[in-house]
Amino acid sequence: MEVNNHTTDALAGTVKGPGERPHEYLFITADNRRARIGEFVYYSAHDGAEERRILGNITQRRLVRNLPDTFLSDPETPPAMLSALIGLDGEGCELYEITVETIGYFSRRLGDFVNPRIPPTPGAPVFLASSQTLSDVLSPRHAGDTGSAHVGSLLTREAGEVPVVLSIKDVVSTHLAILASTGAGKSYTAGVLVEELMMPHNRAAVLIVDPHGEYDTLRSIEDDARFRDAGDGYRPEVKIFTHDRIKVRFSSLTEADVKYLLPEGTSDKMLHFLTQAFRQLTATRQNELWGYHDLRDEVKAQKYEGGERSESSNASSIEGLLWRLDMRFDRPDSLFSDSEHIPLAEMFQPGRCTVLQLSDIEQNEQQVVVATLLRRVNKARVATVRGEAQPGSDMELRYPVFTLLEEAHRFAPAGQTVVSTNILKQILSEGRKFGVGIGLITQRPGKLDQDVLSQCMTQVIMRIVNPIDQDTVAKSVEGAGRQLLNELPALTKGQAVISGVGVNTPVMCRVRSRITRHGGETFDAPAEWAKWHTKDEQQHREQDAALLAETPTQKKAEKVRGFQI
Template structure:
């Protein structure tokens, strides 16, 4: 029987073994200081041997001493029993939904299962309900149990191919069986720790290579903890010296860095009727291109003045204003200069209009894909917050195609994609379906739930219910070495979280 009282103690024990010396990057795209990551071609490992997180082996030993399993009988199989589910009459005083149980199968030995739904039936009728003596009510609890599987002699997770026998005893799964069947073993060289298995306190980690090579998504409703969870994963990527770039539309990830200088938005350029500006601007640009040299905003203004200054007066005024702002440098930042081996770069787009954000994401995604194909930049993870704005399902925007290209082809070149969104139903299904690792926090919108259910294999009815009722700090995780969806108590962040909502009223 697991002990829920020790949850915080387990968290604290795990935290004693986490690195506390990781430096985080500046908001203005200043990269972190990390050791270089060895170059990787195609689908070879992204993470090679390095120190990882010290003390992982000790973590496992500690956790094993915190729990003991009695193999207590909790019920008996009755009625329908298939190869992927069975019904169980519950005899234990306490059994929870999503709890792990086991049954000894005639052909396959111990099989790990999970409680899906619980129902209590009684002989109390509607007419007698008001006057009933609770101590005299006869009732029985039944459970619908989903089968996870067993490990064959090759170590593969398999489902039974023959049914369970009615009358078989159902017991609480012991820790060793849970760890073995679910594959909960941590390799500190290649795995990133994300939290504890709910109800068991077993450390859960993601394989960094699979996380990058097969892409990932983090989905949750507003305030569900998706930015907090993504921060955990980014911390683990940084510990393993993985190169990252983060599209940060709300300026949330800057809180991960040490104190540094911040940029200041002076003023957003006012809206104008751009259509009237297009013909003369296009003509001026074509003129400058024919000359075959690099040109500036000043050159563009001069051409417009030469080509009838009066009729282009409004456009010239706007361009002169833009030129005075100094937002166009004589020498721009090269994309490959933003991506540094083993470092993390945050592209802070807070305050930038949506269409400009999409343009920036398009340019970055396009160039990174081409540069990675040539091997000009290291293998990396491209993290996109509010992904439904950059690759929406309902429409095609500037950034849709390059993100879809990375999702479908990036793994071949060591370019991983992590999409983060509060509206899964609004993300391009072609992108979401390519995410081999899914991390789901609380979601309640029916359309979003349908999108999630369609994208996750092995998601049971009970798990779908869990997604709607999960508390903050809990996540359902599958992929990156995790073969069956798990409920995970998310580990505490080591850096400051910048995604919390604004407090309107004080505590006083």
């Protein structure tokens, strides 16, 4: 048989018959505690000469028999007492009709579930699958295996009883989406995943785009012995790039990037002159570095004053364009540089997690940073895989990489196209062939481009209460069943529905505790206000005030006409 029997498999109920849909069946049970939504049960069926255990997931439950309402109306009198007076067993009076969605039996050869489409016989027993059985078949990997990510345990069992372990190969190659309302634990869960990626059995090359500065606490990974391998000396590295260290080489910008960064009100005529300058520059200096002032010179070279009475002068348009360009690019604090940028080899290396903190960068500049970075990564991986990259050059990236994008709806918003949207779509559709993985994290799935979301083949979906976001998830996420998605509003912090290619079948998961400290905790405002009035805080304020106080200058009193001043 494909799934081993276990002594803790327990009888759960009896098959009633088929459900409303072809892959559903109903069974009757008196066990209210075990027959929970999200739980796994099975029935036995013969498939040729083989006996199979056909696993299924409980999706609905309905009370079909209960004590009379009058027995339940008086809270002071236990219903069991009233039923005993007339000879009824009140403890076993309730009966439930349970709807099960058939998954199939697990094939070791295929490493996946197979649905033989053999319906259960009415009256056949239904068993609650043991924790050992579920541990063997729900996850494609075991915790600690190469390519595994132990993110939590099955929600319907005791914590840690049935581990939920993702396949890193499938998550990275076919992309990931972590979706949740604010405060549901999406960044916490992303931190758990990064911890797993940095473990000795994975040693991944990870980049996190962090618009809020929540991931700097991952730095403690470097000093934690649990992430090291004494055998070969492996020790993960975490690099944090704050906004002042992030530079984008100007020649890596496209014409669309430059136009996107110009302020509103830039006329079509100005954009025409910019296009002409950009094309001239890229045509003549295709394989050379060039900077902002080179582009500025090309724009200025188009300036034509015209004759004394001529109306053909373009001076005002050119001057207006130059002013707009200078305001954006000719600033001392500009993140755009003629020569500097962060080398890909410095950001990506197996066993290294790099965090780009974009919290002090304008949103449109954040989008350009992400667009240029993803273009560089994708181009380098394509060139490397095809053998076209020069060894040691910035175009050589010899290993697969994984990039996590927090606030993903900023970089691929629904209903509009920003500079980062197209490269994201390209990587999501083609990155699998070249080893470029993307993870999208957002608290507003409804604001994320649905084409982008639908190409993430593994989904971690946490509590979502907004109806628009729920509808977006239902339309874009194919792996999770509608009934499981109905559970999203009822999930509490740290609980998730995980579906897609990263697991063998959709599961409800309790996310494990993080090893590193979470950097996105909500401030406890009342506690901070109360702290202000503590004796220690008052003493600190007095000490600070004393240091800042200036000693008054002692001046000799002067008299003018007998008056002291």
